[in-house]
Amino acid sequence: EVQLVESGGGLVQPGGSLRLSCAASGFTFSTYSMNWVRQAPGKGLEWVSYISSGSSAIYYADSVKGRFTISRDNAKNSLYLQMNSLRDEDTAVYYCGVGTQGRIDWGQGTLVTVSS
Amino acid sequence: DIQMTQSPSTLSASVGDRVTITCRASQSISSWLAWYQQKPGKAPKLLIYKASSLESGVPSRFSGSGSGTEFTLTISSLQPDDFATYYCQQYNGLWTFGQGTKVEIK
Numbered sequence: 001e002v003q004l005v006e007s008g009g010g011l012v013q014p015g016g017s018l019r020l021s022c023a024a025s026g027f028t029f030s031t032y033s034m035n036w037v038r039q040a041p042g043k044g045l046e047w048v049s050y051i052s053s054g055s056s057a058i059y060y061a062d063s064v065k066g067r068f069t070i071s072r073d074n075a076k077n078s079l080y081l082q083m084n085s086l087r088d089e090d091t092a093v094y095y096c097g098v099g100t101q102g103r104i105d106w107g108q109g110t111l112v113t114v115s116s
Numbered sequence: 117d118i119q120m121t122q123s124p125s126t127l128s129a130s131v132g133d134r135v136t137i138t139c140r141a142s143q144s145i146s147s148w149l150a151w152y153q154q155k156p157g158k159a160p161k162l163l164i165y166k167a168s169s170l171e172s173g174v175p176s177r178f179s180g181s182g183s184g185t186e187f188t189l190t191i192s193s194l195q196p197d198d199f200a201t202y203y204c205q206q207y208n209g210l211w212t213f214g215q216g217t218k219v220e221i222k
Contacts, residue, residue: 035211045160045213046205059210095159099207103165104150 002026002105004096009110020110022079022096030074032100033057036081038092039109040061048094049081064090086114118142122204122214126204128222135191137217139204144184148208149188154216156214163202194219215216 008020022034049070050059058070060076069082079096093109126182139149140194148165149174153159164180167187171208177192191198204214 018205035212037213045205047213085196093159097211101192102169103171103203104162104207106159106161106162 001063002098002100004098004105006094006096006107006110009094009112011113011115012086013116014087014114016114017082018086018112019020019114020081020083020094020096021102022081022107024077024079024096024098027098027100029077032078032098032103033071033073033095036070036079037074037095037097038090039095040092043092046092047066051079055100071103086112090114118145118206118209118212120204120206120214122217124201124217124221125215126218129165129194131196133192133194133222135198136159137189137202139182139187139189139191139214140142140181141185141187141206145206145208147183147205149182149187150205150207152193152203153198153200153204154211160203176194192218 003025005023012018013019031053033052035050039045047049050060051070067085071080091114093111095109097106121140125137127141149167151164153163154160163174163178167182180188181188199219202217206212
């Protein structure tokens with residue numbers, strides 16, 4: 001069974017930084033691309049970033065480009081999202097997600113609150 | 117980028133009603149479409165993947181159809197637990213989501 005557990009969320013001031021982690025288990029992590037998705041309070045779902053299995057291909061939503069950095073450590077079965085220059089509008093629950101066997105699995109999310 | 121247009125944005129229905137939600141992709145995504153149910157404060161719950169495959173444990177009153185650019189989620193007989201927000205998601209390349217459909221009690 002695929003399990004994804006996000007951590008690292010919290011309260012941060014505008015302009016601050018935060019690093020999210022996603023611990024993966026139940027599948028061969030090193031062979032699958034991974035994604036981050038977020039949901040602001042009362043809003044819909046927004047894709048944030050993608051990383052290929054070997055980290056050779058990386059993409060970002062325009063809203064976070066230049067501020068967020070996605071990375072992974074296949075030896076540790078872990079996915080990361082480094083978030084810099086945080087803005088109020090980055091306040092959201094952040095989920096990591098993976099597509100395996102044609103279906104999608106998500107974690108339970110970690111809340112990031114950007115506020116002074 | 118592939119855009120997903122979901123309709124309606126809100127739907128008022130009664131227990132026992134047949135409910136249909138539509139999602140349209142801006143270009144063909146084959147069958148790489150998922151449907152989710154979300155309740156307040158919870159993570160999205162996968163209902164349907166690959167357009168028409170029912171996720172394990174999901175009641176059979178939920179069904180999905182379509183391919184290419186037009187997709188539908190049908191709830192054959194709405195139950196009290198089904199009042200929630202529903203999202204479609206394409207995963208033919210970079211992920212994108214529909215805007216959501218809130219199913220309310222009529």
